[in-house]
Each structure stands twice: as structure tokens, then as C-alpha cells.
Amino acid sequence: MNHVSNRSSNSPNVDERHLMFDDLEKLGRILVETGDIAHSFVQGVDDMDVTCRDFSAFDPSRPLQGQGRGTLDALRAAKEEILPLLAASIGPRYLGFVTGGTTPAALAGDWLASAIDQNATGPEGSVNAAVEEQVINWLCDLGGVPSDRYDGVLTTGATVSNLLGLVAARQWCGEQVGVNVDADGSGVLPDLEVFAASPHASMIKDLSITGIGRNNFTKVATKPGSEETDIADLKAKISASDARAKIVIASAGTVNATDFDDLEAIADLCAAYGAWLHVDAAFGFFAALDDRRADFTKGIARADSITSDGHKWLNVPYDCGIFLTRHIAVLETCCRAFAPYLDTKADGNSYINRGVENSRRFRALPLWMTMVAYGRDGVASVIRANCDQAADLAAWVRTHERLELFSEPKLNVTMFAARGSDEDNRALLARINATGKVFMTPTVYGGRFGFRAAFSNWRTCDDDLVIIKQAIETAL
The missing domain is CATH 3.90.1150.170 (Aspartate Aminotransferase, domain 1)
Known part of the structure; x- marks a missing residue:
């Protein structure tokens, strides 16, 4: 069909394709309005x-x-x-x-992301993956964790980032005891135990989604009048556990009191008892940028995985979550996608293999724009x-x-x-x-x-x- 010949038609039978071509000719006016x-x-x-x-x-x-x-x-x-x-x-x-x-810079970046409409799956034919890699390095710098040890992916938000933390943690735990959860299912993982004092609602949701179970975690006591993990209680419970697979969920900025766990002490316990440490730092990750509060996140660089958000304190448009981990290969094991059309020999990270989505918005661009525009x-x-x-x-x-x-x-x-x-x-x-x-x-x-x-x-x-x-x- 020759669309061009019908673009100016005013017939009531003109279909939506012709309206789209009409709009393309009016695009300048549309964007101005x-x-x-x-x-x-x-x-x-x-x-x-x-x-x-x-x-x-x-x-x-x-x-x-x-x-x-x-x-x-x-x-x-x-x-x-x-x-x-x-x-x-x-x-x-x-x-x-x-x-x-x-x-304003993030808004401009978001509009550009929509206009150029990159499917930000990986490095084939586009710089989008390199931009996301640069943004993740910058995020590590803002949060005070070394970019040579941490890598990650941008997600839809902290809920999915927390989900990735659980998925990667479960796979890693399986590898420690000689089973492959990714290949054979969670049923092959013996006696997994999750410890948490003040888990965010999104983490409870993720416990359900992963099949671990909303109620299937060991509740750790908090300090009196606080949402902060009671280290003595965590030590007592993790040391008494017979589970060979252990995950500890810590907080860097709880949702109410914005309490920060003693991450150094928790990391010591995780190292001693072979547990994966996931830190939910949805907005507290960036407390490191306030000199008066930089000590709040001390020890976060010992976490196995970290969750944060861009659409909170970085003030970029919804949606933009952040997931960082020291075990990027484990994450890619869990999230890799197989299909002949996805095969690429291009250099760079394939972010399709690091998250839930196969099709991905170019959400790195608004972050890149706002960080370039305003700096640290x-x-x-x-x-x-x-x-x-x-x-x-x-x-x-x-x-x-x-x-x-x-x-x-x-x-x-x-x-x-x-x-x-x-x-x-x-x-x-x-x-x-x-x-x-x-x-x-x-x-x-x-x-x-x-x-x-x-x-x-x-x-x-x-x-x-x-x-x-x-x-x-x-x-x-």
C-alpha cells in the first residue's frame, strides 16, 4: 500500500496508520504543544x-x-x-x-529516551549499554562502593532490585552447597533460612514472588525504640540455625525512622556463618553524600548485593531502580535469556541477562543527563x-x-x-x-x-x- 498518496485524505475511512503519518508531518507542532x-x-x-x-x-x-x-x-x-x-x-x-x-535535566533525558526509543538490551548496534555501564560506575561512586568490585543493572524500581537480590542470593547459596537452583529449581536447595529485622514491604512481596514465602523468614529483633537490627539477636539466631543456606536482609534507611543497621557487624556475622548479605538502601544509599551522615552507610561495601532507587532521591522520572552486586556472574546465571536472535558478538554488557525484563527502556539516559548536568x-x-x-x-x-x-x-x-x-x-x-x-x-x-x-x-x-x-x- 502506498501510504504517502493517502496522507492528506480527510475521508472518515482513513485508518489509524494514515493518522500516524499525518502526525509525523505535524511532529514539530506536536512536540511544541x-x-x-x-x-x-x-x-x-x-x-x-x-x-x-x-x-x-x-x-x-x-x-x-x-x-x-x-x-x-x-x-x-x-x-x-x-x-x-x-x-x-x-x-x-x-x-x-x-x-x-x-x-529539568532528567526530564530532558527522559523525553530523549522516548524519542529515540532504544530497546536497551545490550551493546548490539547502540551505545546504550556503554551509557548504562558508565551510569552504574557513577552510582557506585555516589554511594561510596568501589566500581571495580560492584556491577549491576538498572531496574523498574526497588521491588525488582530486591527481587534480584533474593534470586542471586538463592543461586549463590545453592552453589555453596553444590546444587544449581537456576537449572533444577528451588526445591533442590536444602533448608534455606532468611533473616530480617525490618524488611520493606517490597521485600515481603518478593519473598512471595520467589516462592520462599511471605511468612518464611526468621524475624530478628530490633533495638528498643528503633527499627535497627539488634545485632545480639541476629547473632543468636544465625548461630543457632542449622540451615546450610542463609540470607541476611539489612537496611540502610528504614521506611519510617530511616534507621541504618550496623552493616559492619552484620557483614562480620555473614562472613562467619556463610550468609549472603543483601542491603536494602532504597534511598539511604545516597546518605553517603552528606558529610554529616556518611558514617551511616559504613560497611555497605561489604554487602553481596545492594538495592537503591533513582526515582527517589536522584529525582529522575519513574521508573528507575538500581541493583548492585559483587557477584555479577551469579546474577547473569539466573537472568540470562537464550534465543538465536539474541546472540551477539558485540563488546559490552548484555543487560537483558541481568534483570527480569527482556525489553528494556533506556532508563540510563535520564540518570546520565542529571548527573552530567549537576554533578556530584x-x-x-x-x-x-x-x-x-x-x-x-x-x-x-x-x-x-x-x-x-x-x-x-x-x-x-x-x-x-x-x-x-x-x-x-x-x-x-x-x-x-x-x-x-x-x-x-x-x-x-x-x-x-x-x-x-x-x-x-x-x-x-x-x-x-x-x-x-x-x-x-x-x-x-
Whole structure:
């Protein structure tokens, strides 16, 4: 079929292929309009409600039309129907979860990644694999682990990175006792035991996905009033274990109190008892960039595997997870993909053999762009500022007659509540978030319901802290 001859047709029978070719001719205008809409959204988040609470204007059951409308009409529809109902999660007062924004450089990199649309599987015919290799080396430098000993892969997020940690650990454990889990299945691995004190929800999910089981781990005690691993209890439990295959899951920045395990002590125990040490450092990995907190991650370079995220404190767009390991060959054993069309003699890393995905977005490019644009010092300045902001909010809560601080923030998260019942605090949190000025997520800490404010956005500044405090005061 000769598509060109029909590109200008206005017939209602023109199919979607012809609309696509029409749009290709209009691409310059489409990109300009897309840029204008995106620019308005990014610049307007300071004045938007931080979250949307009423989606009734959007009907998810509306059927798909047979005749397309073209990209310009679709853009206008998105601007009218979707953008007004979104959260301003890229903005400076979205304090839920641990959500970064998007730096201008990372945004540009992400748009380029979409435009060039590389399937970043490996080195065949493209520099994408070399870019990912460089980015991983830079990430090692930012986190204070030696790039000549660690290698890894970019993933969709910490959930998949934690999954890779479990998969590689299980294979390695099998190799230590002479069995091959990759080839023969997990049933050949005798008496595997997993030890964890404060595993993240994603790790519990991964225990299920791997078939180990959500409940099938040994709960290690935490220090009193802390989420930090009690080393004495871990030593007692790992030394008493008869399992020949052992995995220890440690934390570098727990989700609530941002507690850091004593990684040196845990690494010593893992070495003594032949255990794989996995460190979940989803955002705490980058604490090394704050000189005042660099000691928090001491010992992390002894981990067998490390999880972190780019879409948290590095402020690159979703999705971007980070997995690092000292045992890259073990990971590649577990994740390698076989097919004649995948065979390549090109030099470089085949990232298809290091993760869950066969088809992979070029997520290294936004990271590369933001690190080149702002450097180590730029990333470090965000880390320091967010930690200071958490401390500032904590100081205000500490002196407030109606509020109570749950724990002193060690990093970038402040936990607190009003003096009163859990039921009263649930209602108060709803009122705070309903102001539209700030969004915080709930938490339970020390058996009490409270609020969790996580500072992880590069745009948050002192003026935002004033607005956040006013919103809390108004809701009290």
C-alpha cells in the first residue's frame, strides 16, 4: 500500500496508520504543544492542590472510539480530562512515600529516551549499554562502593532490585552447597533460612514472588525504640540455625525512622556463618553524600548485593531502580535469556541477562543527563537540604503544644502526630491533606498511628516549610 498518496485524505475511512503519518508531518507542532503543556504543568505545581481527591469527572468505562482523533486532539483531551485530576507529586510539598520530583535535566533525558526509543538490551548496534555501564560506575561512586568490585543493572524500581537480590542470593547459596537452583529449581536447595529485622514491604512481596514465602523468614529483633537490627539477636539466631543456606536482609534507611543497621557487624556475622548479605538502601544509599551522615552507610561495601532507587532521591522520572552486586556472574546465571536472535558478538554488557525484563527502556539516559548536568555536588546539595528540612519540621513539632514527635529524624523523614487518639489523628491527617497544600502518608510507629513526612524533592525550600506548617496548624 502506498501510504504517502493517502496522507492528506480527510475521508472518515482513513485508518489509524494514515493518522500516524499525518502526525509525523505535524511532529514539530506536536512536540511544541506537548512542551507547552508539560511546561505549564511543571511550572504550575506550586499553585496546584498537591493531590486530587475527586476523580468523578473521568469515566474509565468510556468505550474506545473506532476513528482516531490525531495527536493534537488527543493532547487537548489529555490537558482537559487528565491533567487537572493528577497529583502534584513532582512538586515541593508532596511528602508522601519517598517521592522525588524530576530535575529539568532528567526530564530532558527522559523525553530523549522516548524519542529515540532504544530497546536497551545490550551493546548490539547502540551505545546504550556503554551509557548504562558508565551510569552504574557513577552510582557506585555516589554511594561510596568501589566500581571495580560492584556491577549491576538498572531496574523498574526497588521491588525488582530486591527481587534480584533474593534470586542471586538463592543461586549463590545453592552453589555453596553444590546444587544449581537456576537449572533444577528451588526445591533442590536444602533448608534455606532468611533473616530480617525490618524488611520493606517490597521485600515481603518478593519473598512471595520467589516462592520462599511471605511468612518464611526468621524475624530478628530490633533495638528498643528503633527499627535497627539488634545485632545480639541476629547473632543468636544465625548461630543457632542449622540451615546450610542463609540470607541476611539489612537496611540502610528504614521506611519510617530511616534507621541504618550496623552493616559492619552484620557483614562480620555473614562472613562467619556463610550468609549472603543483601542491603536494602532504597534511598539511604545516597546518605553517603552528606558529610554529616556518611558514617551511616559504613560497611555497605561489604554487602553481596545492594538495592537503591533513582526515582527517589536522584529525582529522575519513574521508573528507575538500581541493583548492585559483587557477584555479577551469579546474577547473569539466573537472568540470562537464550534465543538465536539474541546472540551477539558485540563488546559490552548484555543487560537483558541481568534483570527480569527482556525489553528494556533506556532508563540510563535520564540518570546520565542529571548527573552530567549537576554533578556530584548538585546531587549532594539536594540530600543535605532535604535532611535539614526534615530536621526543621521536627524542631517545630517538638515545641508545638498540640503535636508530638515520634522520633528524631536521622535522615529525611519526620514522623509525628497530634496528642490524642489514633482515631483523632486519622481524621486530622485527612484534614491536613484536604487543604491541598501538603500531602503526607500515614504510618504506625511504636504501636501508634501517625504522619510521615518524607522530604526527597529537589524543589522543596524554606517557603514550602512555612506553607506546610500553616496547613498543619489550620487543620488542628
